[in-house]
Amino acid sequence: MMTPPEPVHILAVDDLPENLLALEALLRRDGLVMLKARSGVEALEILLKQDVALALLDVQMPEMDGFELAEMMRGSERTRRVPIIFLTAGSADRQRRFRGYETGAVDFLQKPIEGDILRSKIEVFIELYQQRQQIAAQRDALAATAEENMRLLRESRRAAEALREADLRKDEFLATLAHELRNPLAPIRNGLQILRLSPDGPMAGNVRDMMDRQMTHLVRLIDDLLDVSRVSQGKIDLKRDRMTAQAAIQAAVETSRPLIDQLEHHFTLDLPEAPVWINGDLTRLAQVIANLLNNAAKYTPEGGRIVLSLSEDDGQAVIRVSDTGLGIDEDMLPKVFDLFTQLDRNLHRAQGGLGIGLALAQKLVHMHGGTIVARSGGLNQGSVFELRLPLSEAATHDRDTDAPVETQRSLNVLVVDDNRESAQTTSWMLELIGHTARTVNDGYAALEAARAEQPDVILLDIGMPGMNGYEVCRELRQNPDLNDTVIIAQTGWGQERDRQKAFEAGFDHHITKPISLDAFTRLLSEVTAEREASL
């Protein structure tokens, strides 16, 4: 590799300007720059700023003579290796020459200077200098390459290690997942066997309650799983609104209270009376807080103490959940928010869980521009989770609380789902809450039935073979007879994108399967209320 030709600098030091000019004239050629100094001090200043290939020093100068200058150059790392040619007036005696060589001179030239000799000597030194520069450049390049290689090696080792760890955690997670899914499934299967043998036996009611609880648990697990994957892929949109932190806390407490009570914990709620306004997604924040409360309940031995407090600090709402439970080992503290991290699975197996709750909580909090931290004094010292969210500006108005509308007008509902069993059970549920329902199992049948009956409500599954729900809905919206019909999209495990798409296709509402009876009742009450309001 050749370095591009850079000008080579040499330094000439002489107290007489005419000597300097003469030297310059003598040595003038392309690629060579002569730096001139009138004294040793000036020379040292120049040397501080510029590397030179060679120094031509006049020996006899006032103040600092050439030898002194040479000694000083010798003393500095930067200039130690600069070759020096002394220019002497008259013949120098042996002793003087010896001193010169001692200070690092490579040559002596007597004035008057013979141009050819000086030029040829200088050429030798310049060539040496250039070679040295080139070697230095190559050495630097090699060193840089070696360093870069080392860095890449370290980086790839780190990446491999991270990958290995992620892989390990994935395997553990899959094992945990299988276990956690089986836990509710096994009793559900038992329950089915019991009901089949004795549908109305003395345990039937208990069995059904149990199956309902286990099913709820199963649905929650799967919801969490999907949530975490959607959050990770950035597919969750927050529906943010001005809201009070108290609202999220109340909703969370409602969710977690049964578990807290069941484990006989003492629960204290410490809320300020004045509303603490934040800008957030109520459902998601309630989910986060409920997760913290559930963890506190699960990881605290029965009869423990759990405190949830809310305060304002430094422009932030501070929500703190503390417990007197198992606490968190120092090693585990930084990892508790990692995906698939769980406290020792064997130790706390009875508590179950997938190790995704806190990861999900942290992601949701970050999406709100907030932070969440865990603290613990160590094992059996309890733990504190602190959630901080930016406050929103002072309240301008209280939002109307939308009380659930009670209404019992019977609706005529058309249920469209290619899963016959799903359609059938949905229609049973509808009839149970006082509506009439008819089921069809594909889009074409739906169009026909809608034309014939003009139902009040069409409950339309999205993922159907042949004609999907969006297409059916667009088609239905072409029919002016169905202007008053409320069309509700039904999708598996609600994806936000589907929701958007559903509204574009002309749906009035969007709900996700599986639908609970409560949700159904509420939604259809709303539908009735809307219809009555518009009449």
Place this chain on the structure above:
Amino acid sequence: MKVLIVEDNEALAQTTGWIVEMLGYDYRLSLTPRDAMAAGPDYLPDVVLMDIGLPGMSGYDLCREMRQYPALARTVFIAQTGWDEREHGAQSEAAGFRHHLTKPVDLKTLEGVLNGIAEDMLARG
């Protein structure tokens, strides 16, 4: 015939209990190994239906421990293992289990095993 059900999944324990009851036998539940150790000499079960993956102590160890009780010398131990532990048949035999069932246990299978044990008991007197 008395059946002690040792299972840490409470809902599974309860429903298994109901099934055992429907099959006409008496049952008691133990959700932890410690509880089972205490229930053994107290309840004197004819059959112990035991989950292998228990918290704190494996079902194999618990089975060995419980078989030390002279009062349980004639008790039949049945291992129940999860879907991920099917290969453990030999191990469970070594620990002293007479039967090995894979979860979720099919009603017919459980009925067959329990009725078989009951008939043996009758035959032995």
